[in-house]
Structures are given as C-alpha cells and as structure tokens.
Amino acid sequence: MHGGRSMAEFLQLLVNGLAVGCIYGLVALGFVLIYKAGEVVNFAQGEMMMLGAFVAFTFIVQFGLNYWIGLALAVVVMAAFGGLLDIVVVRRIIGQPQFSTVMLTIGLGVMMRSGASMVWGPETRGLPSPFDKTVLQIDGVVLSAVYLAILVTTALLCVFLLGFFRFTRVGLAMQAASQNQLAAYCMGIPVKRVLSSVWALSAGVATIAGVMLAPISLIDPNTGAIGLKAFAAAVIGGFGSIPGAVVGGILIGLIELFSGVYLPEGFKDTAAYIVLLAVLVVRPQGLFGAVGRKKV
C-alpha cells in the first residue's frame, strides 16, 4: 500500500516536474535563439516571459476575450515588442564588448519588471486556463490536465520550431545568420532584419511559456526571476543547442521538484543553482556541448 502511494506520488512529481521543466526549457530556448543569432545574452528573457503573461492577462481577463484569441494576440504583441527592442536598443551595441550587452539587457530587464509593476500593480494575478478544471485519474494517480497541456504544447512548439528552421526561408536565413553573419550577408540575407525577427520569435516563445506558467504558479512582476533557472537549463544544454535547452530545462524542473520533496527544506529553491554551478565546474561546455571551447 505504502509502496503504491509513493509510486503515485513519484509519478505525479514526474509529470509536474516535466511540465515545470518544459517552461524553463522554453525560456532557455529563447536565450539560445538570441545567443546563437547575435551573440547577445539576453538577461531579460525571464522578464519577457513575465510581460507576455501579463499582456495575455490583459487580453483574456481584463478585456474578456476568448482564451485562444487572447493568447494569439499576446504572442503577436510580444513578438512586435521583441523585434522593436532589437531595432531600437539592442542593435546599437552590436560590436561592443560582451560586458555592454550584459549590462544593457540587465537594465532592460529591471525596467520591464518595474514597468509591469507600474502598469499591472505588484499583486499576484491568476490566469484561468481552459484546462483548469479537468483532472485525469490513471491508476489512482491524479494528474491535472494543465500539466499535461504544458507537455503537449511544448512538444508541438518544438516540432513547429524544428519545421520552421528546416523548411521556411526565414528559418533557414536565421540558421545562416547564426552560423556566419558575414557569409549570410554576402548571400543576400538581410542580417539585421533576421536578427530582429529572431528577437521577435524568442519573445513569442517566451509569451507562450509565460501563459502556460500562469495557471500553475501565479504571475507577478517578479516572476521574471525564473529567467535565472532558465539560464541553468541553457547552460546544462550547452548554450547553443536548441534541443539541449529544452532537455536542460526538463532536467532542472525534475531536479527542482524532486529535491523539494526528498531533500531538506531550502533545497527546492536553490537546487537549480547548485546544479548550474556544478555543471559549470565539471563540464562547462554543457552536457550536450554544442559550442565547444576552442583553444588557440
């Protein structure tokens, strides 16, 4: 009996961890897209996710739109925001030391956080989802449909992105620009515009992550701190590999939930960072090592 219950608990944790991990993975994917394309590390990715969730909150709760329409509008709005951010701000510092880009994106993140707190208030907000009420029971394991929906959405989004990068002109242009900007430019690819569309894409992905996160952990202007956990995911994945980011996110999500249950109090919030530091010390190129360290 006892074994059965802990088995059920284990399965539940597994699904929840996978779901949370998928969200980390999607945010990490946003980092990786931007990093691969423009060598800019976007420390504001978590904040973009938070903003996306709030924009969706405005459309769905405040304007009372249909969930899917609201989600789609939020993705469009945030994609435009991401693209504009690149055109207006980030593009100006390309060619300057990495330090500048780090400072710039940190500054942007702080501004987004404070802006969100000014517009939507510092309270925590819930975002209803069509899967809220549904609960699946399989062999005594109670699974909330919200978590399953996250898994399915992430899988669909990954397939979509894979197809996008492989079969569309824009996707191929993004790949080319991320491999060699000069060569891409010589082949007639408008590199600047492609970089801006990468920002737009990444903001869109972050929005979807934010909307999925909202039902399982309420959103407030500080939700963007998840960005740090997504960093852990990206580093584990090798900071340059898109599948690596998603797998890294899932690992972080699982580690976090399991350490919350099986380890002493306090480890749940720090487990991701401890794993991050451990990976950086032991295997800085990440578990998947897409971008190896070249030696001169």
Place this chain on the structure above:
Amino acid sequence: MRFIFKTRYDQDINLFPHGGAVFWYSLLAVTLLSVPLIVTPFYVGELSFLFIWSLAGLSLMVLTGYTGLISIGHAAFLGIGAYVHAYLVRHGVPFIPAILCGGFAAAAAGLVIGIPAIRMRGLYLAIATLAFSAIAEEVFVRWETLTGGSRGVPVPKPQFLGIEIDNEIGFYYLCLAILVLCILGIVNLLRAPTGRAWIAIRDSEIAAQSMGVNLAGYKALAFAVSAFLAGIAGGLFAHKVGYLTPDIFTPILSIQLLMLVMVGGVGSIHGAIFGAIFLVLLPTVISIARDYLPAAIGQQPALEPGIYGLILVLVVLLEPLGLNGLWLKIKFFFSQFPMYKSATFKRQKTYMRTERLQ
C-alpha cells in the same frame, strides 16, 4: 597644456603623475578631514555612506573594470562580510580582526566562485555569480545562528582600540581611513605586475596568455581581492545600518553596484568614487522628482528600480565610459582648446564573432 617629460623609468609608476595632482589630492584630503567640523551630523552620516559605497564600488571595479570579469552577484560577498563581521563583533572580537575575518570569509567565497571561473568565459561567469548570489540569499535566510534568519540580527556599535565609536563623526573617520587604505592598496596593486596582468587579461586573454600571464591564477586572485574588499565594505555597512536582514543583500543591490561601476566609468578608480556619489545622490533626486511627476507614476514604489534600469541602459548606449569618461572629455576639450576632435574618443568596434575563438 601640461607636458610631462619623462626622464626616469620610475615616472611611469609614480603614485602621482605630476605636482598638480599632489596639490589637488592634498586639498581633497584636507577638505575631507575638516568636513565633520563644518557640516551637520546628518551629512556626515551620508558621507560615511558614500565612503562605504565607494569601497563596494572599488571592489567591483577591480573585478569588472580592471580584470574584465562580470559579477552580477556582488551583494552576496557584501552580505558574507557583513554577517561574519557582525557575528564576530557580537561575540566580543575587536573591530580590526573581525572586519578582516569578514573580508577573508568573503575572499574565500570569492575563490570558491573564482576557481571555476578560470574555465569560464565572461558570460558563464556572470551566470555563475548570479547563481551564487541566489544560493547565498537562501543561506542567509536559513543559517539562523549566523544571520538570525529572516528576523535579522542587531549589530553593536564598533569598538576601535577599546573606545566605542558611537557618534557619526567617529564612524566617518573610520570609514574614511579604511577607504583610503584600500584605495592605496589597490592603486599599488594596479601599478605592480598583478594589476598589469589584470588589465592585460581584460584587454585580451589571448594576448595576455601569450605574454606569459597565468590566466587562472590572476583571475582567481582578482576574485579574491574583489570579494575581500566587498567583505570589508559589508562589515562597515553592517555598522552603518545597525540591523542586518537578508532582504538587504538582494539582486537589486548587485545591480546597484553594477550601475555604480557603469555610471562612474569602467576601468578607473575615480569612476568608483564618481559612481558612489551618483548612487548616494540618486534617491534624493528621485524623491524630489516624485513630487513633479504625475501621481500615477510618481507614487509608484517601482519607480526607483525602473530608473536604475533606465540609467544603466542609457549609460551603455550613450556614454560607456561613464562619468569618468565625461570628465576626461571635458578636461581634454579645455587642454586642447581649439583643436578638440570628438573622433579622439570614438570607440573601436570589435565584432564578437572572434570572441568565440577565445
């Protein structure tokens, strides 16, 4: 215009480049020593805050401005220094050993982060320091014997050589003395091989390595020195605020420190001081500005961090050398008077693709 004719090699490493500098720094010293006799205790207190911020800024300047390593988690080092110092002082350890222990504890933590940093490029390092400060924040809440948990701990007044320093003026001189000692120490390090090696690493790791600079050793050393200074600043800070709670040492403090370094001017000790002055004045300016802004914006508590972020963005975009760069430009304008060319300060762009090779 001043021409410095160099007739001896020693002149390259002189503490003061010329007699004018000696004059101005002496004047500054006299002013700072006599300030508490003139102004009210409130401003003396604000000035000691300025010295503590300058010390914290100096610590980040060593790491970020001179060695080119980014730390987004400097609040953690400040916190370690503050808590260790407060713990020792509460248990009767005299001021000097206690603050040194705080510094060394922070330096040890810095080494723990710095040693893996050897293998990391700038970006990974920034993430590692961020993660480290997140862990430190959790530890500050949980380790109740040291930190009193989320309730916090009171910090007794400093006792210096058996005399309790319970007024603002005494504390002012204490902070001033420690700041001057630390600045002199860093200036000396910077004109010694250590500092040269740090600057070489900042400018190009490959070049530094090929000149025989031990990258690993000097990076770890930079971390240790920087964390040591941050720890000392933390100890003074603990006395200044009088009561330590974990919510002092949050990421926003780290960002304020980064802003200090950026606004002041990366890569100069003057910059750390300018940045600290800016940071001490800013809350006053913001609270004045609140009255003039429409209430919907002016009364928002989130206004302050938002302005910090905005300043960070504007400095990166418009004046990457910060206040110190601005000062150098103004000085250059007058010394070259009719011949000033803005192209002198044009920044050279380096495309980051090459950084992947390092």
